[in-house]
Amino acid sequence: MERLKLVLQYFQSNSESISNGICIILALVSVKLYTSFDFNCPCIPQYNKLYSLGVMIVPPIILFFLGVLVNRHTGVMMDEWMRPIGNRSKNPAVVKYLFSAMIQRALLAPMVWILVTLLDGKIFICAFSLSVDPALFSGMPNNTGLDVVKIMAKVPCKEDVIFTNSSFRKAVSRYVRCYSQAVGWSILLFLIVLGALGRLIKPCFDDHATSLQTRYWSNYLDVEQKLFDETCVLHARDFARKCVVQFFEDMREDTILRLPHPPFITKSREELEDEEEERLYGITKQEQVNQLLNKWYYSKPNLDVTRIAHRPRTCKCKCLRPSDGVCTLAVALSKYTG
Amino acid sequence: MDKFRVMFQFLQSNQESFMNGICGIMALASAQLYSAFEFSCPCMPEYNYTYGIGLLIIPPIWFFLLGFVLNNNVSVLTEEWKRPTGRRMKDPTVLRYMFCSITQRSLIAPAVWVSVTLMDGKSFLCAFSTNLDIEKFGNYSLFMGMSEMEKIRLLARIPCKDLFEHKEIRVAASLYIKCISQACGWVFLLMMTLTAFLIRAIRPCFTQAAFLKTKYWSHYIDIERKMFDETCKEHAKSFAKVCIHQYFENISGEMRSFPPPSDEDKLLGIRAQDDMNKVLWNWHTCKPPLALRKDQIDGENNGRLNGEANGEKDGHGVPSLVLKTAALPLQRLLFGLWVIVTACHR
Numbered sequence: 001m002e003r004l005k006l007v008l009q010y011f012q013s014n015s016e017s018i019s020n021g022i023c024i025i026l027a028l029v030s031v032k033l034y035t036s037f038d039f040n041c042p043c044i045p046q047y048n049k050l051y052s053l054g055v056m057i058v059p060p061i062i063l064f065f066l067g068v069l070v071n072r073h074t075g076v077m078m079d080e081w082m083r084p085i086g087n088r089s090k091n092p093a094v095v096k097y098l099f100s101a102m103i104q105r106a107l108l109a110p111m112v113w114i115l116v117t118l119l120d121g122k123i124f125i126c127a128f129s130l131s132v133d134p135a136l137f138s139g140m141p142n143n144t145g146l147d148v149v150k151i152m153a154k155v156p157c158k159e160d161v162i163f164t165n166s167s168f169r170k171a172v173s174r175y176v177r178c179y180s181q182a183v184g185w186s187i188l189l190f191l192i193v194l195g196a197l198g199r200l201i202k203p204c205f206d207d208h209a210t211s212l213q214t215r216y217w218s219n220y221l222d223v224e225q226k227l228f229d230e231t232c233v234l235h236a237r238d239f240a241r242k243c244v245v246q247f248f249e250d251m252r253e254d255t256i257l258r259l260p261h262p263p264f265i266t267k268s269r270e271e272l273e274d275e276e277e278e279r280l281y282g283i284t285k286q287e288q289v290n291q292l293l294n295k296w297y298y299s300k301p302n303l304d305v306t307r308i309a310h311r312p313r314t315c316k317c318k319c320l321r322p323s324d325g326v327c328t329l330a331v332a333l334s335k336y337t338g
Numbered sequence: 339m340d341k342f343r344v345m346f347q348f349l350q351s352n353q354e355s356f357m358n359g360i361c362g363i364m365a366l367a368s369a370q371l372y373s374a375f376e377f378s379c380p381c382m383p384e385y386n387y388t389y390g391i392g393l394l395i396i397p398p399i400w401f402f403l404l405g406f407v408l409n410n411n412v413s414v415l416t417e418e419w420k421r422p423t424g425r426r427m428k429d430p431t432v433l434r435y436m437f438c439s440i441t442q443r444s445l446i447a448p449a450v451w452v453s454v455t456l457m458d459g460k461s462f463l464c465a466f467s468t469n470l471d472i473e474k475f476g477n478y479s480l481f482m483g484m485s486e487m488e489k490i491r492l493l494a495r496i497p498c499k500d501l502f503e504h505k506e507i508r509v510a511a512s513l514y515i516k517c518i519s520q521a522c523g524w525v526f527l528l529m530m531t532l533t534a535f536l537i538r539a540i541r542p543c544f545t546q547a548a549f550l551k552t553k554y555w556s557h558y559i560d561i562e563r564k565m566f567d568e569t570c571k572e573h574a575k576s577f578a579k580v581c582i583h584q585y586f587e588n589i590s591g592e593m594r595s596f597p598p599p600s601d602e603d604k605l606l607g608i609r610a611q612d613d614m615n616k617v618l619w620n621w622h623t624c625k626p627p628l629a630l631r632k633d634q635i636d637g638e639n640n641g642r643l644n645g646e647a648n649g650e651k652d653g654h655g656v657p658s659l660v661l662k663t664a665a666l667p668l669q670r671l672l673f674g675l676w677v678i679v680t681a682c683h684r
Binding site for chain 2: 196
């Protein structure tokens with residue numbers, strides 16, 4: 001259990017690790033699915049190829065779309081691609097980077113399925129046993145009254161009566177499986193050569209400085225979206241609490257006289273209220289919230305936080321008379337000390 | 339569990355340890371793949387040799403290339419190679435060292451596959467059954483009336499239990515070829531071990547001082563890259579927090595509060611998109627010199643320069659020390675041997 005926690009902790013350390021983790025889990029799911037799938041070749045000339053190609057192609061497509069769906073970066077990428085320009089210019093390189101990262105991760109599980117299929121060989125045998133020339137092998141059962149095509153179509157089915165004690169079926173199966181494994185290893189080799197070339201040669205052509213920028217801004221977009229969602233959730237909670245408290249107070253004012261609270265309760269309530277008000281960032285009406293969420297999409301803010309850094313900080317002192325000279329002095333001092 | 343955590347942390351502490359971990363996992367994966375892979379010799383004279391030898395050679399090439407693809411140091415190496423000199427000189431010995439270390443690590447999984455294949459013997463049996471001198475196995479009256487072609491066809495079926503009827507000849511021939519295959523396997527292992535030993539034993543006789551320097555700077559480059567990535571990620575997080583804060587305030591039109599000082603500090607003075615782009619651009623095109631300013635050293639000299647940069651904590655004492663100072667190549671070798679032996683005894 002603790003081991004699992006450690007592994008989970010490692011993967012959760014950043015968003016890219018989570019995506020890699022999900023990608024690997026999907027690949028393992030794909031292998032498990034294949035091993036638990038009960039493959040039944042129909043052994044009928046018209047349907048063999050259809051069934052096998054179906055089993056080889058449909059699950060990878062499903063796994064691919066699943067991979068795209070569960071990847072967080074899909075949402076970030078679509079957001080960045082579809083948004084209006086607003087105050088922030090768009091960088092197509094970032095969208096391209098996110099897209100290629102997403103596609104690469106989504107392609108792993110389908111490729112694993114296809115490769116496991118080929119290395120196992122059952123599906124190839126089902127699809128291509130008809131195409132084998134029976135003259136290459138001795139011992140074909142010729143007393144069954146069936147024609148050659150039907151006999152070859154029955155090769156994938158071990159339990160069929162015409163093949164009891166026949167070495168013909170085994171020889172043909174081995175032959176086709178050998179081809180299947182050769183195709184599988186060739187595809188594996190091709191993919192890995194592509195990957196190795198990509199790793200080794202890409203830095204020669206690609207401008208590494210630009211790619212550093214692209215990686216930084218795509219990570220930034222991801223982090224920003226997450227933080228915005230978190231901030232909205234927190235804001236909603238505080239908004240709701242204030243709304244409910246306000247409602248109760250309104251109700252109470254209607255029925256009974258408002259009794260004065262003892263001083264320490266008033267003070268802590270005021271502090272709590274102040275903290276909450278800060279977290280509300282001054283957004284206290286429904287129209288303001290709607291405007292905020294609308295503008296976040298239509299007109300994202302500029303990537304420049306200089307203003308907030310050089311602004312004088314507000315004083316936290318509890319002045320009952322804001323025009324008090326001491327308070328004004330404190331504000332002025334805090335501007336210099338930060 | 340604590341030991342596991344120590345191990346995990348140590349493996350993650352720098353790229354080289356992490357790569358050692360990946361290297362071990364790949365060696366295990368190679369042995370596991372071999373045992374899960376259904377070896378089915380075609381038992382036809384035209385294809386036996388290609389299949390048998392192909393299965394001995396193609397997967398090792400695949401594992402070797404996979405080692406390059408999975409190793410992040412390949413990117414570090416190519417970046418260091420391609421970057422403009424800027425204000426930091428380039429050292430070709432560091433590049434050579436990194437390349438050698440990457441290649442050494444990538445060779446372990448292929449070596450495991452070749453050893454396991456040879457020890458198991460099926461691939462040799464498939465490839466060389468047609469070359470057998472059948473007279474050795476007695477009772478060759480079976481083959482008397484056959485033409486050359488038929489003889490070869492029959493011999494080609496030896497690897498397939500279900501296609502060759504004469505059990506005694508098949509078993510005798512299989513044992514014979516397996517024995518040769520295992521001998522080749524042990525010779526291969528011996529050669530690899532001797533080569534590794536010679537390289538490790540003899541190298542300190544030459545250029546040990548230069549080697550220490552090279553090793554230091556290659557670790558430094560690796561750690562620096564990791565630190566830079568982490569700093570960028572932290573910066574992105576703080577930048578996003580402050581940006582969102584600013585946005586909320588813009589909408590409300592009020593200035594009510596200020597972001598916590600820690601977020602401001604993490605921005606390290608970079609507050610606009612163009613400044614950040616400039617930082618990232620200059621990191622590649624004009625890397626800073628390897629010379630720390632005195633005021634920075636004084637500021638950070640609360641023990642943070644040495645120990646924690648590597649992610650190592652002092653509290654683990656003897657186990658981590660032992661792990662660090664034990665002969666790494668010996669560990670890797672013993673691990674590889676253990677993997678092979680367990681795979682063969684399954």
